[in-house]
Amino acid sequence: MKIEDFDFHGKEFNFGSLVHVMENNGFIHEGQWDYERVTFDYKMLDKTDDATYFLRVQAIAIKGEIPKEDAEVRLLTPFFGRHYYPHGIEYDEDFPDKVINKCKQKIESVYNELVEAEQA
Known part of the structure; x- marks a missing residue:
């Protein structure tokens, strides 16, 4: 399910700030990146x-x-789903x-x- 209630999609931030804020809020990105x-998550x-x-936030x-x-x-629209072992995550329910x-x-x-970090 997409979370579209916020002006989130398309916003641009510094990656260092993003990592700090995401980790501060309990998100992880262990190996879930490329260049x-x-x-x-x-x-x-x-x-x-x-x-x-799992609540998932992606950026490019x-x-x-x-x-x-x-x-x-640039942030993409956040979304979440339910994990079903061993099949994976279902987003449409x-x-x-x-x-x-x-x-x-x-x-x-x-x-x-993120907005506060960018304004500082």
């Missing part, structure tokens, strides 16, 4: 229905190369409101911190 694109466990969800390099801190990247709300809160927090 042109990066993916950050936030893992959520829902013990009420024994489900694992527009100047320089990832993982150099001075590279400039009905998700619990609590998961949707958590994802929106997380994206809002990330976006606000």
